[in-house]
Amino acid sequence: MQDLSGEEIEFEYVVEPAAAGTRMDALLARAHTVFSRNRIKDLILEGAVTVDGARVDEPKYRVKAGETIVLIAPEPEDPDPQPEDIPLDILYEDDQLIVINKPVGMVVHPAPGSWTGTLVNALIFHCGASLKGIGGVKRPGIVHRLDKDTSGVMVAAKTERTLKHLAAQFADHGRTGPLHRAYTAYAWGRTESARGTIDAPLGRDQHNRLKQAVRRDGKEAITHYQSLARFGDEGWDITKLTCELETGRTHQIRVHMTHIGHPLVGDAVYAPGFATKINRLPENLRAIVAGLGRQALHAAELGFEHPVTGEEMFFEAELPADLLALDEALQPYDRAYAR
Numbered sequence: 530m531q532d533l534s535g536e537e538i539e540f541e542y543v544v545e546p547a548a549a550g551t552r553m554d555a556l557l558a559r560a561h562t563v564f565s566r567n568r569i570k571d572l573i574l575e576g577a578v579t580v581d582g583a584r585v586d587e588p589k590y591r592v593k594a595g596e597t598i599v600l601i602a603p604e605p606e607d608p609d610p611q612p613e614d615i616p617l618d619i620l621y622e623d624d625q626l627i628v629i630n631k632p633v634g635m636v637v638h639p640a641p642g643s644w645t646g647t648l649v650n651a652l653i654f655h656c657g658a659s660l661k662g663i664g665g666v667k668r669p670g671i672v673h674r675l676d677k678d679t680s681g682v683m684v685a686a687k688t689e690r691t692l693k694h695l696a697a698q699f700a701d702h703g704r705t706g707p708l709h710r711a712y713t714a715y716a717w718g719r720t721e722s723a724r725g726t727i728d729a730p731l732g733r734d735q736h737n738r739l740k741q742a743v744r745r746d747g748k749e750a751i752t753h754y755q756s757l758a759r760f761g762d763e764g765w766d767i768t769k770l771t772c773e774l775e776t777g778r779t780h781q782i783r784v785h786m787t788h789i790g791h792p793l794v795g796d797a798v799y800a801p802g803f804a805t806k807i808n809r810l811p812e813n814l815r816a817i818v819a820g821l822g823r824q825a826l827h828a829a830e831l832g833f834e835h836p837v838t839g840e841e842m843f844f845e846a847e848l849p850a851d852l853l854a855l856d857e858a859l860q861p862y863d864r865a866y867a868r
Contacts, residue, residue, distance in 0.1 A: 542598045549592065552591065564693075577602055612653040679827065709833070713769070713848065715770070718767075724755040730748055754770050795824050830845050
């Protein structure tokens with residue numbers, strides 16, 4: 530079997546007696562470590578698989594002992610998103626993956642209203658020929674996302690095998706493996722305790738499709754938080770937190786902190802009612818908070834197992850300029866005694 534290298538991939542497998550009766554897509558996904566099961570299924574439907582020389586385009590086909598299955602995947606296509614020469618803050622890179630510090634304001638995936646200037650456009654340009662193909666397309670494999678206005682560490686896969694391995698780690702959420710994700714956040718008010726866990730299912734807000742909300746019928750969502758510092762003066766309090774995710778739902782930290790009465794500073798979507806609190810801040814701090822234009826949230830740490838070497842890797846991204854300015858302006862109001 531060849532690895533993905535910008536040319537046609539051929540893979541041959543002889544069905545062993547113990548595998549007889551298995552669905553063909555499931556069998557190939559286990560035997561072929563490069564492609565995901567969804568990609569295998571698509572290739573079968575596209576007529577890329579033969580059994581003893583005859584084309585079989587049914588993923589549910591039950592294989593028989595001794596059959597020879599041949600999968601021929603076409604050369605990866607050029608991506609729809611176009612490469613763009615956009616500067617990237619690269620924390621690490623090898624032939625399997627790339628770790629970057631995403632800036633504020635950068636959208637991860639092209640979408641209506643943001644077809645250009647995205648992280649994907651930038652990665653296609655930067656990685657070039659080192660992208661070996663994801664789902665048959667020469668594109669980076671995005672394992673997780675950050676909101677447009679959330680900065681910090683992200684990892685992207687260059688090969689389908691790496692994407693598959695990283696995706697499994699993120700799906701496990703670090704429960705049994707080394708995956709670690711920690712965010713630095715600044716929230717309004719003083720949390721009731723120095724540390725805690727928010728276990729509240731999330732789903733789409735029934736009144737606003739652009740928002741998420743705590744819902745009984747939502748998906749499991751768990752956030753662990755710990756107070757790093759508490760700042761305040763007469764009429765206002767802000768808590769600096771580290772938040773670790775046990776699940777990875779859209780807007781999870783933002784919704785969970787709002788749910789416990791401590792929305793993130795600068796979050797116009799989930800904390801509109803807290804805008805008046807800005808007026809209670811000292812003048813210099815008021816100007817910084819008013820000028821943020823985004824939620825005070827930063828993906829500060831990311832750890833995972835390298836899909837090929839097995840090495841446990843750990844990356845940190847320093848606070849960006851806007852949150853660093855906020856942090857420095859808060860220091861004179863440190864309520865160390867109140868932690």
